[in-house]
Amino acid sequence: MSVLRALSAGGRWAREIRAGAIDPAHAWAALRAEARPVGAELASAFGLEPADDALWVSRAAGAPLDDAAAAPGLVVLDRGTYAATPTAAARRRLVAWALDRAGSLAAHIPSSAAGTHLGRVVIDGARALRRMTGARTPEPGDRVAHEGGYVRAFFDEEALLRELSSAGAARVTRRNAWLYMHRRGPRDAPDDEPTSPWTVEATRALALAPTAERLRRRASPEAAIAQMRARGRTAVARGPLGRARLRDAIGWVDAAMPGGGNCYRRTLIELALDGGAAREALVFGLDVGRTGHVAFKHREPMAFDVVFEVEP
Incomplete structure (x- = not known):
């Protein structure tokens, strides 16, 4: 059984390494938005009112984003929505749109690195070598060869925070798999936080x-x-x-x-x-x-x- 699992993992890794760059052209058109209550989970995590309305964004029901009604104060990116949006540019566009609509955003973005390091070395390392030869590859963290199709795996919380910040987000707070953030204002701290080198x-x-x-x-x-x-x-x-x-x-x-x-x-x-x-x-x-x-x-x-x- 372990041999079969190893062969399966090897085949999946090979498909990941050979994958070409992902076209985000249809990402925006696939998103939908509908108004519904905040709900108990988000309310308890961030001190909100469960009955308050929010504009929920997903790939399920609702109107296209370009036709969505005005947000009542909060946009929520439902489970899997952010991670299923290919390319950092498309995700930044989504966050900027949400913050422009409502000023506040809650997004379901799990982040975990446990048990991923070997796969990251093999897959993202091999892709980096391919890019050196001029090949167009998926971005680091993109995974395309699993059963559900494309997903962006957020192994590195720093990269995620910088991605959100570049879209205009500030005061980002994590509660388990959910992030809560606001549109950056003149009083928010700049993005030049002093950090020690990774080494x-x-x-x-x-x-x-x-x-x-x-x-x-x-x-x-x-x-x-x-x-x-x-x-x-x-x-x-x-x-x-x-x-x-x-x-x-x-x-x-x-x-x-x-x-x-x-x-x-x-x-x-x-x-x-x-x-x-x-x-x-x-x-x-x-x-x-x-x-x-x-x-x-x-x-x-x-x-x-x-x-x-x-x-x-």
């Missing part, structure tokens, strides 16, 4: 990885978390871009550790390296009869049989 962040993560691994294996969760929080409280609290870059660097270092990546180890390293992370709650999720997951609260979508919160 510096990776070096910091690499230096702490042995300590995190030792605590993961030998200390109780309470003791391990307390020790790494104490280190983190003396560290700089990065802004959104810096924190995203740190998380990406930690992910690559963690993936290269013996035995592969581990969510608990990544969390311990991040606790110790960022002052903001050290002051955030953690969530331990467990599925009966299976494994669990550790993450910062609201940073990742989590659905488990049992969930424990660890306050700072």
Whole structure:
């Protein structure tokens, strides 16, 4: 069975590598918009009123975007809509349209890098080599050879934040798989947040990885978390871009550790390296009869049989 899975993955990777550039011509025409209530999920995540109207954008029901009614104050990009829109240029156009219509936007954009690093090296690395020969290839993160057709996988939160910012978004807040943002105004901070080079962040993560691994294996969760929080409280609290870059660097270092990546180890390293992370709650999720997951609260979508919160 493992051989069949390996062959299937190899065939899928080969199709990804051979894929040509994606034509976004029909992306806009496929989108539809309709007014309906915000709903309980978004309301609880961002402090909105469930009964308030919003303009929901999807590929299902409603009017074409060019004919859509005026938004009542919020546009919502429904599940899968943003990730199914090919090319960064088309996604920026969609965000700019939404913010121009309503001033505020909620978008379902899951972001996760766990378990993706080998595939990214093989697929996006090979595509980069093809581009050096003049070939036109999909953008990094584009995936075209899975069952559902095209999808943009957001492995790197920094790249996503920069994409949204270039479309005019500001004050971006994540709650699990949802992002909430506003149209940039004159009082919003500029996009020149100081960040350390990626190699510096990776070096910091690499230096702490042995300590995190030792605590993961030998200390109780309470003791391990307390020790790494104490280190983190003396560290700089990065802004959104810096924190995203740190998380990406930690992910690559963690993936290269013996035995592969581990969510608990990544969390311990991040606790110790960022002052903001050290002051955030953690969530331990467990599925009966299976494994669990550790993450910062609201940073990742989590659905488990049992969930424990660890306050700072």
